[in-house]
Amino acid sequence: MSSRTITVPIDGMTCAACSSRIEKVLNKQEGVDAEVNLTTEQAKVTYDDSHSSFEDIKAKIEKTGYRVRNESLQFQIEGMTCAACSSRIEKVLSKTDGVEEANVNLTTEQASVKYTEAFISEEEIFKKVKKLGYEPRVINADARENKKESAYKKQRFLFLFSLIFSVPLFITMIDHFYPDEMLLPHWLMNGYVQWALATPVQFYAGLQFYKGAYKSLRGSSANMDVLVAMGTTAAYVYSIYLVMIGEVNLFFETSAIIITLVLLGKLLEARAKGKTSEAIQKLMGLQAKKALVIRSEEEILIPIEEVVKGDQVIVRPGEKIPVDGIVQSGHSSVDESMLTGESVPVDKEAGKEVVGATINKNGTLTIQATKVGSDTALSQIIKVVEEAQGSKAPIQRMVDVISNYFVPAAFSVAVLSFLGWYFVAGASFETALINFTAVLVIACPCALGLATPTSIMVGTGKGAENGILFKGGQHLERTHKINTIVLDKTGTITKGKPEVTNIKIFGKINEQEFIEIAASMETASEHPLGEAVVHYAKENNYQLFKPDSFQAVPGHGIEGALSGRAVLVGSRKLMKENGVNLSGAESQAETWEADGKTVIFTAVDARIAGIIAVADQIKSSSKEAIHELQKAGYEVAMITGDNERTANAIAREIGIDIVFSEILPEEKAGIVESLQKQKKRVMMVGDGINDAPALATADIGAAIGTGTDVAIEAADITLMKGDLRAILQAVQLSQKTIRNIKQNLFWAFVYNSIGIPIAALGFLAPWVAGAAMAFSSVSVVSNSLRLKKVKLASLKEV
Numbered sequence: 001m002s003s004r005t006i007t008v009p010i011d012g013m014t015c016a017a018c019s020s021r022i023e024k025v026l027n028k029q030e031g032v033d034a035e036v037n038l039t040t041e042q043a044k045v046t047y048d049d050s051h052s053s054f055e056d057i058k059a060k061i062e063k064t065g066y067r068v069r070n071e072s073l074q075f076q077i078e079g080m081t082c083a084a085c086s087s088r089i090e091k092v093l094s095k096t097d098g099v100e101e102a103n104v105n106l107t108t109e110q111a112s113v114k115y116t117e118a119f120i121s122e123e124e125i126f127k128k129v130k131k132l133g134y135e136p137r138v139i140n141a142d143a144r145e146n147k148k149e150s151a152y153k154k155q156r157f158l159f160l161f162s163l164i165f166s167v168p169l170f171i172t173m174i175d176h177f178y179p180d181e182m183l184l185p186h187w188l189m190n191g192y193v194q195w196a197l198a199t200p201v202q203f204y205a206g207l208q209f210y211k212g213a214y215k216s217l218r219g220s221s222a223n224m225d226v227l228v229a230m231g232t233t234a235a236y237v238y239s240i241y242l243v244m245i246g247e248v249n250l251f252f253e254t255s256a257i258i259i260t261l262v263l264l265g266k267l268l269e270a271r272a273k274g275k276t277s278e279a280i281q282k283l284m285g286l287q288a289k290k291a292l293v294i295r296s297e298e299e300i301l302i303p304i305e306e307v308v309k310g311d312q313v314i315v316r317p318g319e320k321i322p323v324d325g326i327v328q329s330g331h332s333s334v335d336e337s338m339l340t341g342e343s344v345p346v347d348k349e350a351g352k353e354v355v356g357a358t359i360n361k362n363g364t365l366t367i368q369a370t371k372v373g374s375d376t377a378l379s380q381i382i383k384v385v386e387e388a389q390g391s392k393a394p395i396q397r398m399v400d401v402i403s404n405y406f407v408p409a410a411f412s413v414a415v416l417s418f419l420g421w422y423f424v425a426g427a428s429f430e431t432a433l434i435n436f437t438a439v440l441v442i443a444c445p446c447a448l449g450l451a452t453p454t455s456i457m458v459g460t461g462k463g464a465e466n467g468i469l470f471k472g473g474q475h476l477e478r479t480h481k482i483n484t485i486v487l488d489k490t491g492t493i494t495k496g497k498p499e500v501t502n503i504k505i506f507g508k509i510n511e512q513e514f515i516e517i518a519a520s521m522e523t524a525s526e527h528p529l530g531e532a533v534v535h536y537a538k539e540n541n542y543q544l545f546k547p548d549s550f551q552a553v554p555g556h557g558i559e560g561a562l563s564g565r566a567v568l569v570g571s572r573k574l575m576k577e578n579g580v581n582l583s584g585a586e587s588q589a590e591t592w593e594a595d596g597k598t599v600i601f602t603a604v605d606a607r608i609a610g611i612i613a614v615a616d617q618i619k620s621s622s623k624e625a626i627h628e629l630q631k632a633g634y635e636v637a638m639i640t641g642d643n644e645r646t647a648n649a650i651a652r653e654i655g656i657d658i659v660f661s662e663i664l665p666e667e668k669a670g671i672v673e674s675l676q677k678q679k680k681r682v683m684m685v686g687d688g689i690n691d692a693p694a695l696a697t698a699d700i701g702a703a704i705g706t707g708t709d710v711a712i713e714a715a716d717i718t719l720m721k722g723d724l725r726a727i728l729q730a731v732q733l734s735q736k737t738i739r740n741i742k743q744n745l746f747w748a749f750v751y752n753s754i755g756i757p758i759a760a761l762g763f764l765a766p767w768v769a770g771a772a773m774a775f776s777s778v779s780v781v782s783n784s785l786r787l788k789k790v791k792l793a794s795l796k797e798v
Contacts, residue, residue: 265774
């Protein structure tokens, strides 16, 4: 038994009732847990493949009246020599799970594949072809980016088409109110002319509503399409009856104007919803489009999609690094600000790792591709943001329950309104029909369905733009509830990289000679403290020599010889065991150690030559961030494996009162649990690797890092910039997003709660109801878009 999670794109959803219905049907299956998002038009489905399959899930969705969207992929295939080649590729692809249809043309050397992206990716299709011994090549890689724009243009055409036919009908409606003032052509008042004008609107522009209604009813549910189709059809058909019996006062304008206004609302909504995903588009825009690779000892420029693991990629000055990799040759500095937020370029040379989408500044690099396609750090970030935007916040559950019953309830109110007016109040059939139609149209729950997901999309997108990756809508919602923040020390409060802070010389040796001796001995060591001394020497252009002999003394330091002299570098204990007199040096060492620094002793020919203080420096922004969090009312604690004296020295410097010292990595989760037992809602902030158990235990786990797979996997939030001030930004964004969701839900509920009774009581014309319904959705999406402009705590340089 194994669990699998897929994201299924769904066509045909028009309102909250649709997404709620699909979710309910899927969750009835054994071993299936589904979340359906109206805004992204996707379902995130986790299922037990011993009980269900993708085909079962797809069948359930389609039986409900909706369609699992297939993607189309066209690509070129190199290496085919005969019909047997094309036939074999076609046969293998057609039998692949998730592929609906595959056609391979030998003459054009092209393949056309229809597939479900939830089950198989473009990359996996290419791997299938490569495994058969052929080489796939991308054609028109940007085609998918134009799909949304094409859909928008189609919606715009239908609206304009509908508008052209509806305007004359609208004018005839005004003429009914002001018969003595309007000078209309007599033929425009002819019932058959109005019938002719209304018909294209009803059955061409409005065809999508009939299709949607049919699918919904076939699936034993009702949605917005059912309400619009039923209301407009009632007005249209009754108007035909009136034309037949010779009546002049018709209702063709009602059906046509409602459809036109609903189309306008959907057009504006589509454009606004497009803006909610701008963060993803910006992230995708960071990717390089092409890469210069070495193939068969030649440099060739290929699309980024064709780069494979192990390729040698050449990156010239000013170019984007196309994929993640390791520098093979060359020296340059790389701007990694898109990933880390650090404005200072990072030096890169042979052996160093580079990340795709960062910018090579001033030297040519040859890198070996280690991660390509969906495995790169940027692709992982995009994936996290996409999944977060498609996820549901807990508050959405309540909305889904309401939406599930809303349309049937609204239809019942419409029927009762008709019966009440016609049979109880004794009104005319026309009056009862108009009120029936107005209730149906005003009751569409579009605004209700868009209220939460649009805010989540914009909120997570805003976070991504600021280097804050929320793993899901539930984490975005829960973050604003935390009141205690536990900070790991190394790599979170501090830089995570020891640096030389102090040097004191004893005897006649000068500082340069002293550092050259100590650093030369440390070149053979792999200890982080030794690396800090070597780095200091290189930074100051001191000369390094190869030791005559070298031996590591585990836990204490190193001993050896350099230029014929015996050298010891390491701890106080190492010196004493070798009979080195530390008088004078020891008191200074104790002073530095009280400040939380580690002291390295160096002796030459059994005499103390000098001491070096090394410390993991506190990030320049940490003190300010902790002060701001405390000022905002949060309780801040530090957790570290350091000894009590060192931990307290650092805590004093940054202003933290609560300190947990000498804590092993596996004990950190227990500290978090003990705080939770005190009724505290805890955010744990760490580096995402050795802090993983504590991150998982906390109410919210936040990983400080550069988007590594481990950091993203371990935490609920990843703070890409490594700046603790981003914690306050994350909390603020959560607060503002939840406030925005509540505003949306309030107005959506108020709109329907007030609108339906007003329509039922006969105070709302159907076309006005249509306009109100259309613009309610737009107002909700527009309010969500305000989140794009919110100001978060500034990460100014300190």
